Amino acid sequence: MKELDFETDFQNKIDSEIKIEPKDWMPESYRKTLIRQISQHAHSEIVGMLPEGNWITRAPSLKRKAILLAKVQDEAGHGLYLYSAAETLGISRDQMVSDLHSGKAKYSSIFNYPATSWADMGAVGWLVDGAAIMNQVALCRASYGPYARAMVRICKEESFHQRQGYDIMMKLCAGTAEQKQMAQDALNRWWWPSLMMFGPNDENSPNSAQSMKWRIKRFSNDDLRQKFVDATVEQAEILGIKIPDDNLKWNETKKGYDFSEIDWTEFNQVVAGNGPCNKQRLKARVDAWDKGAWVREAALAYAEKKAVAIKEKAVA
Numbered sequence: 575m576k577e578l579d580f581e582t583d584f585q586n587k588i589d590s591e592i593k594i595e596p597k598d599w600m601p602e603s604y605r606k607t608l609i610r611q612i613s614q615h616a617h618s619e620i621v622g623m624l625p626e627g628n629w630i631t632r633a634p635s636l637k638r639k640a641i642l643l644a645k646v647q648d649e650a651g652h653g654l655y656l657y658s659a660a661e662t663l664g665i666s667r668d669q670m671v672s673d674l675h676s677g678k679a680k681y682s683s684i685f686n687y688p689a690t691s692w693a694d695m696g697a698v699g700w701l702v703d704g705a706a707i708m709n710q711v712a713l714c715r716a717s718y719g720p721y722a723r724a725m726v727r728i729c730k731e732e733s734f735h736q737r738q739g740y741d742i743m744m745k746l747c748a749g750t751a752e753q754k755q756m757a758q759d760a761l762n763r764w765w766w767p768s769l770m771m772f773g774p775n776d777e778n779s780p781n782s783a784q785s786m787k788w789r790i791k792r793f794s795n796d797d798l799r800q801k802f803v804d805a806t807v808e809q810a811e812i813l814g815i816k817i818p819d820d821n822l823k824w825n826e827t828k829k830g831y832d833f834s835e836i837d838w839t840e841f842n843q844v845v846a847g848n849g850p851c852n853k854q855r856l857k858a859r860v861d862a863w864d865k866g867a868w869v870r871e872a873a874l875a876y877a878e879k880k881a882v883a884i885k886e887k888a889v890a
């Protein structure tokens with residue numbers, strides 16, 4: 575077959591909802607786009623453990639501590655499924671980690687904001703995991719098989735994460751005036767960064783058109799952001815706290831909420847590495863990698879020893 579025939583065959587498969595699998599022919603640009611998105615997603619999960627991991631020792635009860643610990647462990651698992659999915663495209667784990675550490679690979683902007691109070695654990699679960707689910711449910715139908723399958727399990731766990739966050743917010747909002755104020759303050763600080771998670775506006779999103787044609791993405795950045803706002807307004811009303819946007823208003827014609835423009839200068843600064851915690855987050859990852867070198871070396875030495883023992887047993 576000629577290159578052009580391969581391309582047509584590939585697009586026909588995608589249009590017929592047949593999953594693309596690792597050994598199937600695929601355009602180089604499809605492979606690269608997936609490596610970019612999946613590795614960035616994996617990095618987001620791993621870096622995303624940091625703001626919450628920091629609160630495990632300060633959770634207000636044993637129950638909250640156990641729940642938060644389980645959530646952070648889930649995030650490590652998500653990172654590992656996603657790194658494995660990316661590896662099926664021919665990139666090594668070491669290369670991905672090195673790209674994160676050198677600043678070449680991105681991770682979600684949201685994790686460059688500080689989590690300064692216990693209420694932030696509620697807001698992160700409610701809003702950050704809520705935004706993540708909105709984006710990720712669609713990814714369960716992504717055209718690349720290993721990514722789509724990884725996303726199914728991730729979404730189930732994210733749904734639990736979102737509920738635990740909302741549960742923290744409910745408790746705080748039903749508590750003292752001071753506790754309710756903590757919840758309001760967390761909403762004020764996490765609202766806009768959560769909306770930024772969906773990426774630039776559609777007209778400024780260079781990857782969207784091609785990713786939608788390849789059915790990696792099923793909805794545009796703006797469509798998902800709108801769905802998230804529409805779903806979240808009522809949840810804030812139930813909590814009795816106010817979304818920090820005076821222009822938030824129901825629009826009967828579009829059957830959705832209008833909301834203010836995002837501060838794109840802030841978004842671009844955070845993505846460029848100049849957010850409040852970018853340097854701290856990267857340093858934490860690089861330090862963890864360096865400190866874990868002896869574990870990797872020991873695991874490798876053990877695996878080699880075991881392989882030799884198996885070989886010797888087979889010969890004997």
Ligand code: BYC
Nearest residue numbers: 615618619622681682683706770771772773779780781782
């Ligand atoms: N932050 O053309 P666009 C989680 C970049 S983790 C940083 O629209 P695309 C969780 C984008 O990469 C949540 N960068 O891109 C974990 C591109 O730059 P490059 C993470 C961003 O890929 C722990 C450029 O801007 N979720 O759930 O079509 C605890 C232009 O954008 C951001 C995922 O990773 C951003 N917010 O669409 C709790 C989901 N937005 O790469 C929760 C998978 C955009 O060309 N990813 N950029 O240099 C996606 O769905 C898509 O990659 C995006 C962006 C919607 C994020």
